[in-house]
Amino acid sequence: MSQVLTIDGKDLAFDSGDTLFDVAQAQGIYIPHLCHHPDYPPQGNCKLCTVDVDGQSKCACTTQAETGMSVQTDSTTLTEYRRALTELLFSEGNHHCPGCERSGNCQLQATAYAQGMTYSSFKLLNPQRQIDASHPSVLLDRDRCILCGLCVRASAQEGKHIFTIAGRGSDSTLAVNSDSGLLADTNLSAEDRATQVCPVGALMVKQQGFRIPIGQRIYDQGTIDDLGNRRPQYHSPKSKTARIAGDSDD
Amino acid sequence: MDHVQLAKGLLLADPWTIPPDPQQAPDQAAEYNQQVTRFCTDLCNLHNQNPNQLLQILIRIQYRFGWVPYAAQSILSNDLKIAIGEIRAVIAFYSFLSSEFQGRYRILLSSNITDYMLGLDNVITACQTHLKLSPGTVREDFKCSLELTSCTGLCDQGPAGLINGYPIKHLDEHRICELAQLVDAGTPFNQWPEEWFEIDCGIKQSGTLLNTHIQPGNAISKWLDKEPETFLEEMKQSGLRGRGGAGFNTYEKLWAACRNASGDQHYVVCNADEGEPGTFKDRVLLQNHFQQVIEGMTLAAWVVGAKQGFVYLRAEYAFLLDQLNQQLERYRQKGWLGKAIGGCLDFDIQIHMGAGAYVCGEESALIESLEGKRGIPRVRPPFPVECGYLQQPTLVNNVETFACVTAIAMAGAEQFAQCGTVKSSGSKIHSISGDCSRPGVYEWPWGISIREVLHQCGGENAAAVQIGGPAGILLPKSQFDRTLAFEDLPTGGSLMVFGNHRSPIDIVSNFAQFFAHESCGFCAPCRVGCRQMQHFCQQLQDRQIGSSDLESMKTLIPLMTQLSHCGLGKTAPLAIQALFEHWPELIKEAETTTDGLSFDLQKAVADTIAATELQP
Amino acid sequence: MTKVRVSTCSLAGCFGCHMSFLDVDERLVDLLERVEFNRSPLTDIKACESCDIGFIEGGLCNQENVEVLLQFRKQCRYLVAVGACAINGGIPAMRNSIPISDCLEEVYLNGKGLANQLIPNDPELPRLLNQVRPIHEAVKIDYFLPGCPPSADEILNMLQQIVDGNEPSTSHKNIRFD
């Protein structure tokens, strides 16, 4: 029996078990998202994918599709909320885009553009967070981590369980599962999906420094709602020419 | 598992544990480590190396040693097969756990607004004078440490606190001065003045629930020979709604749903987290009426088909643990818990300790915590009634709800529903504190007006009341004719009274502080939003509201109420919203007078001035 | 036709936004038919008179920045925050997670190769703020133009729209933080 709901006025069929995000994605309807990747179980922590379901705000990535639902993926209120959410995420970390290698390839930044954010109206909190540069080929800059938990899920799925989120509230941090708490003491590699899946410039492969100039990066070519959530291809730190296959689009 | 042994032998040795100083004698380091190793290994054995017991093990290590030493972390990691990072992640989540030694005497001061109203500021100053301690620090000699903690549930006896897990009431400068001497002398607790630790029930008005006193088996035996459906029907007739705050129909949303859910096991959980500041009625029920709670849980287990029950007890109430375990044991001995209760039911109850996290009162976070993890609320649906503890159908009810169940079992639905209103049947227990002459615990039928409440508790001079705690409703005087009932002013049982001389800004700021401390940090709107609200309140207090601050706050309020993952973030902005609604003039007054300058310029350059002037 | 009077200034910035503006090249000639520049590094006029539009580059790093900005606000009808530093402190704000006393000590007292170690204490020197702040924390800002720096096109576009009396619309295709 095929089941039907409407998204933005269109009647769409879906299979049981699909989330609203799945249904929309299958139809090429872009819903902003940062903490979700179709290869991993949804968690619903960034709330950017919030949509209107029969007058109620629901998370598209965690809400199961049900027959008869009427879903609105966009509205002025939703845009306002999403813009405020990106502002909150910027205010929480230390996002100095001009000095960040991820700039132009960053999903947070691209989402902020798409929601029309020009500045953060919230107090910049200037947190003091530990940077972990101990690993030979991967850098963890917690200043830019948005606690999306994607690396945690990816690493668990790879059987390595390298990351976890520790602590509570605004003191939550991305922690590394090793005795020393340092990346150097894990078996993480630059090729791991856990490294690649980060939507922002928190987990980055080293030695990429501006190999692709600003202006030629992913979201210099188009907006995130047109291009989707993409991640950059990395050069292998070990060789000048070899490339590590970048994570596929969501 | 030997429940009594767990409680007595390991949690709180008799006399109360004063942990040894790990650094005192370097030559005893080996001995210290041996103690840690032995204790941790024993605990893991006792808990059958079950990783779900991680939190239960950690809290006991914390009480025994005053921290969770590194050595303990690696033993647990080995024995329970949990990665060490995960163990640290859990320690960092719960306020009462720490991976640094907290001193031989750990003093936690309850920082609810009612504690401040009763003189907490003076107590903090006294700690600085007599104990040489500021909040958030451990003294250099590792004798003691001081921290502010969320409401400890003694608002009618504040300023209150906890020392090595034990509640201590009516703190003032004099008491801190005496306490400092005891701490300095390293006095064992059995030589401390007993009356400091005597916690009054403070019952001022009793009704159906508080007047009921049963003997073991009274309520259970009335029903077990019938069919569970008959009792379910009785529950339906009673119209009982949950007493934990949300007010769901207990029969429909919970009992029937859980009974009908399929699973290998069903579980019944009593939510004794009572984290909502200003609430202390569950503590009184546990202190005085635990039998009713046990029997309510047992009847629930019988109806939904559960063999195992848990009481999730907040760490602040650890002092009740012995007493509660003794009562459970008495029930077991009389055959009212355990195998073949009434010849037909297998059911037992275990007490699980919390470790200082308000969010663990949220039912799905509570279940995560029961499983030994960080208390992060789950995605709902599926709701716990379908997929809860260990992914099995789990019924979570408040302490008072279970007491109501027993009342229904004893007197019948009709009698139960005789008082109250049509939509809110029965009576409700309230914890009343703040500016009133008779703070304490009151039981009234639902539907009582605020005016009447204030009359009875001696709070006639109130200018505002907070109903249902910081997550509830801040009600100005003009609305005192409204009534406590799910259809008007729903409440989980916290009612704080504020006189004319209190500043609504101070009240709201205290709540903002609370939420920022207690947000679990899982979802962005609440994790960052609570911090931003806290900052906004600081600006209100400093009269430094800048040009764009009001606008951003007005966006943040609906954003948090609509987009947050759980009830904590959804309710956190309500008090600020009430401030905008009822006291706009106060916000106006707090706007900065220098254009849009939203910070204090003199303060902003003070550090530089100090650095230039201090140099050699 | 009276010309629209524009002032610009750089607070804690690198003048990069001003340099970027100069990339309008010959379009400046047309622009000058409609606007005149008052206080600005371009004119070297030091005191700002009453203006229609003020463009601010740079964030607030010291007391003087704040005072200049407060003056600007009083004089300008519309104030535009131009560039990353004005908007969120930018690169200078990277010091924000380090206590200012540590910064000063490292730079003037403990750093390698220093002679006559002394934290400059001439009363003429503006005092540093403990943290670099965006300018909207000090005054009301009407429009924000991010970028490091924003392109000449964007700056010109913003200016022209305000001059034309339009609400400047920043199409999201044109927003850049780098």
Ligand SMILES: Cc1cc2nc3c(=O)[nH]c(=O)nc-3n(C[C@H](O)[C@H](O)[C@H](O)COP(=O)(O)O)c2cc1C
């Ligand atoms: C942040 C938060 C904290 C909560 N704290 C408690 C609590 O301390 N005690 C409680 O009984 N319910 C608490 N609840 C409500 C529970 O989630 C749940 O609804 C309740 O335990 C169900 O029991 P009831 O139906 O008997 O009220 C809390 C909810 C939230 C969102």
Ligand code: SF4
């Ligand atoms: S992670 Fe993204 S948003 Fe953050 S500084 Fe880097 S580019 Fe900017």
Ligand code: SF4
């Ligand atoms: S490091 Fe990246 S992927 Fe991991 S939680 Fe932080 S933002 Fe998400």
Ligand code: SF4
């Ligand atoms: S609303 Fe707050 S407490 Fe609830 S899940 Fe989100 S961060 Fe955690």
Ligand code: FES
């Ligand atoms: S993508 Fe759904 S909440 Fe983050």
